[in-house]
Structures are given as C-alpha cells and as structure tokens.
Amino acid sequence: MTASPVSAATPDTAGAGQRRLLTLLFADLSGSTAMAEWMEAEHYAAMLAALREVHERIVPHHGGVIARIQGDGMLAVFGHPEVREDDGRRATEAALELHAAVRRLVPPGPKPSGFRGLTLHSGIHAGIVLINDGDQMRGRFELLGNAPNIAARLAEAAKADEIIASEESLGLQSQFFDTGPRLTLQLRGRATPLAAYRVLGRAAVGRRFDASVRRGLTPFVGREAELAQLQAALGGALSGQTLWLGVRAGAGVGKTRLAEEFLRHAAELAAHAGQPCHIHRGYCESYLSAEPLQPFLQMLRALDGMGDPPAELAAAQHSAPGDRADALLALMTALARRAPQLVFIDDLQWADDASMRLLHRLRATAARQSLPLLLLSASRPATARLAAHDEGAHIIDLPPLAEREAAHAVQQLLPQGDPFVAAEVQRHAGGNPLFIEELCHAAAETPDGLVQGQSSSAWLAALVESRVGRLLPEQAALVRVAAVIGNVIPAWLLEALSGCGEQHPAVRALAVQDFIFPDQLPGQLRFKHGITRDVVYEATGLHERQALHRRIRIELTARGGTESQLHEQLAYHAAAANDWAAAALHAEAAGDQALAVSALDRAKKQFRAALAALEFLETPDESEEATRLRHRRWVGIAQRLGMACVFDASQDDLRVLRHAAALAEADGDPGLIARTEYWLAYVGYALGETRVSLRHARSAVAKAEQCGDQALLAQLPGTVGQLQAAAAHYADALPMLDLAIGRQRSRASKSAINRIGLGFSLCCRAYVRGDQGHFDEAHALFAEALAPFAGSGHAVEASIQGWRAAVLLWQGRWAEAREAADVAHRVGAQVRSMFTCAMGHAAAAYGAWMQSADPGAAQRILDATAWLAPRGGGLYSSFNHGWLADIYAVQGHARAARHHIALALQRGRQHDWIGGAMAYRAAARLAACAGDATQARRYVALARRVADRRDSAHEAAVTTLLAAELKLDAGWPDALDRARAELTRLGMAGFLQRPHHRC
Structure with missing residues (x-):
C-alpha cells in the first residue's frame, strides 16, 4: 500500500515542538532599574500594568502574538500560527506604535527632577525557531533557537526610544520605514557581524513597488x-x-514592474500624441491601512484639485459610506465619457469584496456603454478563494525570466561578480527577478559570495513559507518531501515516498502554483526556484527530515543499478541522517569519481564532506589504533583534495592541508609526510606563496628519498621547477623541469596523473623559454603538452592554454593570444577553475587592448582580478596589475596607473616578477609624459633590471622600444631602429605594427 503525502513525513518526536520561521520583537522599558529605586512599589506595579495593557492592545492589532511578558520586558512573535510575507513589516509597525504609546504613558506618583518620561528600546530579528508549549515559568511559548537571543541582543544594543531591526528580518521592507545608515553590529554570543538598521519612523511608501523605487530599481x-x-x-x-x-x-516575478513600464509608455504616448488618456492607480493591502474600496478611494483622492471636474467628482467625495460604490461608479463612467481612461489596480489578490464588486460593475457598465476604458490588474496566481477575482479578464500569465534575461539581470546587479557566483544566483533564483535581486545583494555583501544554506534572508524566506502555508495540507506535505529529496526530484522516488506520481493531481497542482515542474529529462521533477527548495527544507522539522533522509537512502539502494552511480546522493542523505560512517564512505568515493572526470568543484565538495564526516566519527572511547587509522584516512583524503584544488586553490584548502601535515607528522610515516608536504607545496604554489612552498617541496624530496617513493620522486622535480620558475629563478628551474620531463615521459602511459604532471612540466618549460625569447621552442613544447588534452575540456587544457596565451601576448600575436585565452576562460568555467577562468578572461582582454585599443579591456581585467580576490591567492597576479598599469598609463589615467604599478611591484616582493617590467615601463611612460625625463630613464633602467633578473629577452626588447619611442635613449632614431631590428629577430613583429602612443 503506497504512502500518502501526509504519512510520508514522519512527525517530530513527542515534545520536540514545531520548527517555524518567526519574526521576533523584543521590547524592554528603558531605565527601569533606576525607576524601581525611586518609585513606590504600588506605583511601579501600576506602571507595569499599564505597560502590559499597551502590549496586549497593540501587538495583536498588527498580527503578533505575545509569547512572554516578564517584568518590564516583552517578547512577541509574528508568523505564528501562519507565516506571512510581511511579518517583518508588521513587527516594525508594532514597535513604532508601542514606542509612541509608551511615550504617552505617565507613571503614577511623584517624579524626580530630570525625568523625561517613559521609553522603550526594542530589537527585531527573524529566523528559524523551535516552538514548544509554555507554562507559567516559560510564558505562552518556549522559543528555542538563536533568533530570540539575537532579538534580545539587538534590544540591548538599542538606546532609549530606539528600535533596531536586523536586515535579515526587513530586507526590501526596510524601505517602508525611515532608517538610519546600515549598521554592522558584533553582538555578544554571535560569531559573525549582523547587519541592521535603526528604525526612525514610517516612510511615505504604501506598496512594494514604491519600496523598490526607494531602494533603486534594477x-x-x-x-x-x-x-x-x-x-x-x-x-x-x-x-x-x-x-x-x-x-x-x-x-517577485515582476508583474508590477511590467505594469509600471507599460503605464510609463502610456503616459509618454498620451503626451506626445496629443490624445489624452488619463491614468488612475490604486493598490490593495493585506492589513494596516486597508479599508473598503481602498484602490478606488486612492484614485478618488488623487483627483482632488482636478481642473474642470465633472459633477460626479464632488458627489463621490462627499458620498456616505453606503452610497460610495455607486458614486465611484458614476464618477469613473463620467470620466470615460470625456476621454479614454486607464485604471490600474495592483495586488488584486488582497482586494476587499466591495472593491471586487465595483471592479466587475465598472467593467460591465463601460462595456454596455462602449466606453474607452482599459482595466489593468496585477495579482498572484488564482486559488480557490480568489478564483472569481479576475474572472472576465484576459489573463497574461507572466513567466519567470528566461535564462538569457536572468543572466543579463545578474550581470547588471553584479557587474564585477564572480561568474560562478552569478551562475549560483541564477540557479537559486530560477528566473524570479525579486530572488535575483536579493541574492545579488547577498552575494555583494558577502566576500565569499553565496554561502550554502544561507542563500536567502529571513524576510524572503517568510515570503516562500507564506506561499507554502496557503497550500492544501496534502500539497504542503508533498512539497516538504520533495525538498528533502533535493532540487532535482526523481519522480519514482517521490512516488515511493508519498504515493504521488508525476501525473498525480497534487503534483500537477504544485506545478501550476510555481513550486515544482517537470524537468527536461523524462521522469524527473525540479523545483522552479532553488531558493524555494532551500527555505522549505530549512523549515522542515529535524526529526522529519532525518527520517525522510533514511528512507531515501533505503529506496535509492533498493532501486538497483551500480552503487557507484549513487555515491554522491547516498553521501548527502547519509550525512543528513547523521550516518557518518556511510557518509564518509560515499563522499570519498564520489570525490574520487568526480576527480577522475575533472569535475573539480564537485570533487572538492565531496572530499570536504568526507573529511567532515570523519571528524564526526570520533568518539571518546575510540582506541588508539582506530584513531590512527582514521587520521591516516583523513590525510589520504586531504591529499586528494589537494589534487582537486590546484586549479582553483583557496586559503581554506591550504588550512586543510596544513592540518593534514600535522596529522602526518604525528603519525611519523615518511611516505605519508612526503605526499602531504608535496600537496602543501603545490597548493601553496597555486596561491602564489612561492617561498614557503619551496620549503615544503624540499621537505617532500627528502622524505620521498628516505622512503623510496619513486612515483613521487618523478613528480617532485616538476613541482620544484615550477616553483623556481614562478620565482623567476630560470637557471635553477630549467634543469629541474628537464629532469621531471624525462621521468614523466617514461611514466606518462601508465596513469592520468603522470600525463597531467608531464603536461604541467612541459607547459612550465614552454613559458620560461618563451619569456627568454625562444618562441619556436616554446610553441613546440606547448603542442606536446596539449596533445593529450586538446578539446578534452580537462582543467589542465585550460591551464596550458592560459600560459600559451601569455606567451603569444609576449610575442605580439594578439589574435592568436585571444583565441587561446578564450579557451582557457571557457574550459576554466566548465571545470569551475576560477584561476584559469579569470586569467583567461584577463589575457583575452589585454589582447583586445593591444590589437584594437578596446576601451572595455581594463574593466574586464579588473573584473577578473576581483573574481580571484576572495580566494586569497596571488599567483601571477602581477600579470593583471602590469596589464592594467600599461593600459591606464597609455590612456593618461595616472592615478589608476600608479595604483596598479604599486600592486605589481608589491607582488614582486613576493617573488612574482612576471608583471614587474611592464609596471616599470608604465611608470616610465607617466614620468615622460609629465616631462620628467630623468625619472623616466630611472624607471626604464629598473624595467631592464627586472628583464635581466628573469633572463627575459622579450621584456628587454619591448623596454628598449619604449625608451626609443619616448626619446629617452641618446641618438633615439638609431635606438628605435635597433629596437625594431631586435623585435623582428625575436619574431615579435606585432609590437611594430601597433601605433606609437605619444603623451
């Protein structure tokens, strides 16, 4: 017998409470301790009773429930028993009214001099809370979780008569209020700072679109x-x-924005065509100032002061409440007889019955009289309760933005955004413009972009939860089951858990209501918006979630097929069910599989999950041998993490490997230590930490020789050679690279790891020889390095093509450099290697600058540099700063050029001199253009010194050309001829074909 959606989810254990998304208002009387000292006890009790009466009158009026009143403090919750999308606004409105009411209270008895009256200080925060039934001690509810503590801390931070609301609880709704500047508060008991606002009062804003206008329309x-x-x-x-x-x-899909764009067009058309079309606007609210006939009364008030008004206007303005609908109908039809009318009503789903009756009467009356009237309404998808609201209207169902449109919106909001974060925004937002906007704001405020599980603010989560709350019970239970399965939902699995197949009416109803819909692959469903799935999952009770995760593991295993196809899913569900042994096993296997197909981001994610699961496996009674074996396994997985992250390393990866090195050292096995040191060296190299990485590489060599690890010894010369090349120690680098290439060639056929190592070593030797001006040899080496990988989409292909692009730029082959850089960018994006993706993007931009003086080149290089910054790496970043310095110096942007000159030279102090000569040439150009020939010659001499340090023939030639063009060398015509001859000899003719940029 199949399960129903309701029975599919095992309820939380008895007494565990309900997991709810709540907005919490904590209000406390300011200065109460001092007042208790000078007030008589009876007077103090009377004051507290008056304060309680204020709380009990105002909080329910705004839809809140008082959870607890203790002394002069009050905690109220908004969102129980039903979450509403405007709970944050309701709580803030309640706080403002409470503060005003308390200011009007006069405590009984005599007052000391200087007493300024009663005031509150309040804090507002929203988050997931576990609700238990209360008692006399705990109040009406017992609220468990961090959100009540944060609300109390915000109240503590508030001064007398201040309201502080967290940004998470208000979000866009903060625009309904006048607030102070955005605060960043470090609250007691919270590890990370919290963004918040001081609420000063209400703003003259009535609807969400007006709030968006205040914030700035996208x-x-x-x-x-x-x-x-x-x-x-x-x-x-x-x-x-x-x-x-x-x-x-x-x-959030954009119906009001569409309507406003259309109304703007209609107003412009009326103004230019000379054909009057009067526009009337009204909107409906779910609470607060809502009144019968609200949208029509708003239109009536807007007509006050109208020139040459019809008689019906005065009649409507002075009509009795019972006659008001008839008077408004007469007014609107009278206006339509004069000229075409356009009536727009926003948020029709919240309209009162009187407004709906009048709207339908207006349409019928105007149609009978053939009046020129366009009625336009915007509303949420129809429900059983709202089915008749827009009956008779021609419905335009507005879909989410298409992928191209969503990408354009993200690019506008995150102009320098990490492309991987942009892709994550698109995946989570599902084409919903409001979700796109909020996720972009979150990404812009967070250095690491979107954080897993924290991709939405509480106010946005409340919007999603309020939609779930309006579903039928069977549908709501089904959505929660689907959310536990994941963003992509195999139809067979959903049916196994809930009894509802792909064609079940409840499933089809969820598609109509924009929750889940059929995926492109047959037999799969997908959440329309990833953010919806995340919110629903987070709001599902812990015990219910864990029970479902356990059932899903059983169903996936019983489904059959090879277990290897299921490792990633089984790892996820095992971890969520706290089965750490199975989670570690499957995550490790999934990481190995991802690494084998160069899906590096997935490999990193799975290896990190395996390491976390191993940490949870530790128990107090674990034997010494079990601990040793677990640590050795931890180190082995960390080493494979190192392999996965060399193309896209971060400081977090380095910290993991440092811990692995400490565990290996404690173990004492030389082979374990050697390989951990090797990966520490390689990841440090990928982050530009050349000096420290060389030390780790030498340690790896010593340990590998001690234990006779021939495979590692074959790889180590390549690593050491790459590190020495990065430090511009070419004389030491080339012999090591040659040794590595000789060893790796003999082993290349034996494993993919050896082929990758050979490709890296050949690539490194190629760029060194290219830097030295031996371009033909460099391109032959690149061809050999690329042969096993060209067109494969492997991360090593992106890395080799990126270096090939750099050498082609050194040679002045701009178009070919751009093609190679584009491959590096494209493949880097496919394998989610931010380093190769960003460097390819930057190199292509500089190629475009050198080829055609592309004015957007500098911005694209800045974007690429910004993408890399959060990862904490600096490998070859002097390239970017040198390119930018060159562009800005030619463009005459001296301040920007000097900034990037300084950054390039700062990288030089860390042994990254790849952009140093270019930076000094940019400084020479600036000095020459400023008329300081002496300083310009000094910078040219420094550029030549960097070229000599690197044994860089191409840098020396370009420096000589610049000095001749700026007339810094004696006998400059002869110097120019010599420079051109040297460039021709080296095969760098592209530099001769570029126009000379004069000051």
Whole structure:
C-alpha cells in the first residue's frame, strides 16, 4: 500500500515542538532599574500594568502574538500560527506604535527632577525557531533557537526610544520605514557581524513597488511579448473599447514592474500624441491601512484639485459610506465619457469584496456603454478563494525570466561578480527577478559570495513559507518531501515516498502554483526556484527530515543499478541522517569519481564532506589504533583534495592541508609526510606563496628519498621547477623541469596523473623559454603538452592554454593570444577553475587592448582580478596589475596607473616578477609624459633590471622600444631602429605594427 503525502513525513518526536520561521520583537522599558529605586512599589506595579495593557492592545492589532511578558520586558512573535510575507513589516509597525504609546504613558506618583518620561528600546530579528508549549515559568511559548537571543541582543544594543531591526528580518521592507545608515553590529554570543538598521519612523511608501523605487530599481529586462499585448490593449481602449487585462504571476516575478513600464509608455504616448488618456492607480493591502474600496478611494483622492471636474467628482467625495460604490461608479463612467481612461489596480489578490464588486460593475457598465476604458490588474496566481477575482479578464500569465534575461539581470546587479557566483544566483533564483535581486545583494555583501544554506534572508524566506502555508495540507506535505529529496526530484522516488506520481493531481497542482515542474529529462521533477527548495527544507522539522533522509537512502539502494552511480546522493542523505560512517564512505568515493572526470568543484565538495564526516566519527572511547587509522584516512583524503584544488586553490584548502601535515607528522610515516608536504607545496604554489612552498617541496624530496617513493620522486622535480620558475629563478628551474620531463615521459602511459604532471612540466618549460625569447621552442613544447588534452575540456587544457596565451601576448600575436585565452576562460568555467577562468578572461582582454585599443579591456581585467580576490591567492597576479598599469598609463589615467604599478611591484616582493617590467615601463611612460625625463630613464633602467633578473629577452626588447619611442635613449632614431631590428629577430613583429602612443 503506497504512502500518502501526509504519512510520508514522519512527525517530530513527542515534545520536540514545531520548527517555524518567526519574526521576533523584543521590547524592554528603558531605565527601569533606576525607576524601581525611586518609585513606590504600588506605583511601579501600576506602571507595569499599564505597560502590559499597551502590549496586549497593540501587538495583536498588527498580527503578533505575545509569547512572554516578564517584568518590564516583552517578547512577541509574528508568523505564528501562519507565516506571512510581511511579518517583518508588521513587527516594525508594532514597535513604532508601542514606542509612541509608551511615550504617552505617565507613571503614577511623584517624579524626580530630570525625568523625561517613559521609553522603550526594542530589537527585531527573524529566523528559524523551535516552538514548544509554555507554562507559567516559560510564558505562552518556549522559543528555542538563536533568533530570540539575537532579538534580545539587538534590544540591548538599542538606546532609549530606539528600535533596531536586523536586515535579515526587513530586507526590501526596510524601505517602508525611515532608517538610519546600515549598521554592522558584533553582538555578544554571535560569531559573525549582523547587519541592521535603526528604525526612525514610517516612510511615505504604501506598496512594494514604491519600496523598490526607494531602494533603486534594477534594469528592466525581457517582457517584450507581454508589453506588446498591453500596448495592443491600449490601442483598443483608445479606439473606444472596454478591455480588462489581468497580469498574473507569483510574488517577485515582476508583474508590477511590467505594469509600471507599460503605464510609463502610456503616459509618454498620451503626451506626445496629443490624445489624452488619463491614468488612475490604486493598490490593495493585506492589513494596516486597508479599508473598503481602498484602490478606488486612492484614485478618488488623487483627483482632488482636478481642473474642470465633472459633477460626479464632488458627489463621490462627499458620498456616505453606503452610497460610495455607486458614486465611484458614476464618477469613473463620467470620466470615460470625456476621454479614454486607464485604471490600474495592483495586488488584486488582497482586494476587499466591495472593491471586487465595483471592479466587475465598472467593467460591465463601460462595456454596455462602449466606453474607452482599459482595466489593468496585477495579482498572484488564482486559488480557490480568489478564483472569481479576475474572472472576465484576459489573463497574461507572466513567466519567470528566461535564462538569457536572468543572466543579463545578474550581470547588471553584479557587474564585477564572480561568474560562478552569478551562475549560483541564477540557479537559486530560477528566473524570479525579486530572488535575483536579493541574492545579488547577498552575494555583494558577502566576500565569499553565496554561502550554502544561507542563500536567502529571513524576510524572503517568510515570503516562500507564506506561499507554502496557503497550500492544501496534502500539497504542503508533498512539497516538504520533495525538498528533502533535493532540487532535482526523481519522480519514482517521490512516488515511493508519498504515493504521488508525476501525473498525480497534487503534483500537477504544485506545478501550476510555481513550486515544482517537470524537468527536461523524462521522469524527473525540479523545483522552479532553488531558493524555494532551500527555505522549505530549512523549515522542515529535524526529526522529519532525518527520517525522510533514511528512507531515501533505503529506496535509492533498493532501486538497483551500480552503487557507484549513487555515491554522491547516498553521501548527502547519509550525512543528513547523521550516518557518518556511510557518509564518509560515499563522499570519498564520489570525490574520487568526480576527480577522475575533472569535475573539480564537485570533487572538492565531496572530499570536504568526507573529511567532515570523519571528524564526526570520533568518539571518546575510540582506541588508539582506530584513531590512527582514521587520521591516516583523513590525510589520504586531504591529499586528494589537494589534487582537486590546484586549479582553483583557496586559503581554506591550504588550512586543510596544513592540518593534514600535522596529522602526518604525528603519525611519523615518511611516505605519508612526503605526499602531504608535496600537496602543501603545490597548493601553496597555486596561491602564489612561492617561498614557503619551496620549503615544503624540499621537505617532500627528502622524505620521498628516505622512503623510496619513486612515483613521487618523478613528480617532485616538476613541482620544484615550477616553483623556481614562478620565482623567476630560470637557471635553477630549467634543469629541474628537464629532469621531471624525462621521468614523466617514461611514466606518462601508465596513469592520468603522470600525463597531467608531464603536461604541467612541459607547459612550465614552454613559458620560461618563451619569456627568454625562444618562441619556436616554446610553441613546440606547448603542442606536446596539449596533445593529450586538446578539446578534452580537462582543467589542465585550460591551464596550458592560459600560459600559451601569455606567451603569444609576449610575442605580439594578439589574435592568436585571444583565441587561446578564450579557451582557457571557457574550459576554466566548465571545470569551475576560477584561476584559469579569470586569467583567461584577463589575457583575452589585454589582447583586445593591444590589437584594437578596446576601451572595455581594463574593466574586464579588473573584473577578473576581483573574481580571484576572495580566494586569497596571488599567483601571477602581477600579470593583471602590469596589464592594467600599461593600459591606464597609455590612456593618461595616472592615478589608476600608479595604483596598479604599486600592486605589481608589491607582488614582486613576493617573488612574482612576471608583471614587474611592464609596471616599470608604465611608470616610465607617466614620468615622460609629465616631462620628467630623468625619472623616466630611472624607471626604464629598473624595467631592464627586472628583464635581466628573469633572463627575459622579450621584456628587454619591448623596454628598449619604449625608451626609443619616448626619446629617452641618446641618438633615439638609431635606438628605435635597433629596437625594431631586435623585435623582428625575436619574431615579435606585432609590437611594430601597433601605433606609437605619444603623451
């Protein structure tokens, strides 16, 4: 017998409480301790009773529930028993009214001099809370979790009569209020700072679109077909027709923005065509200032002061409440008889019954009289309760943004954003413009971009949870089951857990309501928005989640097929069910599989998950031998993590490997130590920490020789050679690289690791020889290095092509350099190697600058540099700064050029001199253009010194050319001829074909 959606989710254990997303308001009386000293006990009790009456009157009015009143402090919750998308706004409105009411209270009895009256100080925060039933000691509810503590800490941070609300609880709704500047608070008991605002009062904002305008509208993208439909309807109304169009979409999809763009177009058309079309706006609210006939009364008030008003205007303004609907109907039809009218009502789903009756009457009356009237409404998807709201309207169902449109929106909001973060935003947002905007704001505020499990603020999560709360119980349970399965949902698995197959009415209803929909692959479903899945999962009770994860593991295993196809899924569900042994096993296997196919980001993720699971396996009674074996396994996985992260290393990776080195040292096995030191050296090299990495490499050599690890000894000369090459010690680097290449060639056929090692060593020798001006030899080495990988999409292909692009730039072969750089960028993006992706992007931009003086080149190099910054690495970053210094110096942007000259030379102090000569040449150009020939010659001499340090023939030739062009060398015509001859000899003709940039 199949399970129903309700029975599929095992309920939380008795007494475990409900897991809810709540907004919490903590309000405390300011200075109460001092007052208790000078007030009589009876007077103090009377004051507390008056304070309690204020709390009990105001909090419920705004939809809150008082959880606890203790002395002069009060904790209220918003979102229980039903989460609402505006709970943060409700809590803030309640706080403002509470503060105003308490200021009006006058405590009984005599007051000391200097007493300024009663005030509160309040804090507002939202988050997941576990709710248990309360008692006399704990209050109406017992609230467990960090959110109540943070609300109390915010109240502590607030001064007398201040309200501090966290950004998470308000988000876009902060625009409904006048606030102080954004604060960053380090609260007691919280590891990370919290963004918050001081709430000063209410703003003159009535609807979410107005709040968005205050914040700053994002670029309007897409919607061409929908705009065309609206414009066609406007043409019909101008020609005398009565039409009603209803734009329908979920929250945040952009229906109001579309309507406003259309209304702007309609106003411009009326102004330019001389054909009057009067526009009326109204909106509906879910609470607060909502009143019967709200949108029509807003339109009526906007007509106050209208020139040459019809008689019906005064009648409507002075009508009795019972006659108001008839008077408004008469007014709107009278206006339509004069000229075409366009009536827009926003958030129709919240309209009161009187407004809906009047809207339908207006449409019917205007149609009977053939009046030129266009009715436009915007509303959420229809539910059983709202089915008749826009009945009779021509519905425009507004879909989420297409992938191209969403990418454009993300690019506008994160112009220098990491492309991997941008892709993550698109995946989570699912084309919802509001989600895109909020995730981009979150990514911009977080140095590491989006953090797993923290991809939405509480106010946005409340919006999602409020949608779930409006589902039928069977549908809501089904969504929670699907969320535990994951963002992609095999239909067979959902049916096994819930009894609902792909064609079940409940599943199809969830597609209509924009939750889950059929994926491109048959037999799979997918959440429309990844952020929706994350929010629903987080709000599902722990015991319910763990029970489902255990069932999913059983079903996946019983499904059959090779277990190797399921390692990643089994690892995830095992970890979520706290089965750490199985989680470590499957995550390690999944990491190995991902590494084998060069899916490096997935390999890193799985290896890190395996390491975390091993940590959880530690127990107090673990034997010494078990601990040793677990540590050795930990070190082995960390070494493979090193292999996965060399193309995209971060400081976090380095910290993991340092811990592995400490464990290996404690173990004492020379082979274990040697390989850990090797990966420490390699990852340190990938992060530009050349000096320290050389020390680790030498230690690895010593340990490998001690234990006779011939395979590692074959790899180590290549690593040492690459490190010495990075430090510009070419004389030491080349013999090591030659030794490595000889060993690796003999082993290349035996394993993929050896082929990768050979490719790296050949690539490194190629760029060294290219730097020395031996370009033909360099390109032959690149060809050999690329042969096993060309077109494979492997990360090593991206790395080799990136260096090939650099050598082609040194040679002046701009177009070929751009092609190679584009391959590095594209393949780097595919394998999620940020270093090769970013460096390819930067190299292609500099090639475009050198080839055609592309004005956008500098910005693209800046973008690539910004992508790498959060990872904490600096390998060859002097390239970027040298390129930028060169571009800005030629463009005459002296300040920007000097900034990047300084950064390039700073990298030189860390043994990264690859961009040093270019930086000094840029400084020479600036000095020469400023008329300081002496200083310019000094910088040219320093550029030559860097070229000599690197034994770089191409740098020496380009420096000589610059000195001649700037007339810094004696007998400059002869010097120019000599420079050109040297460039021709080296095969660097591209530099001779570029125009000479004069000051």
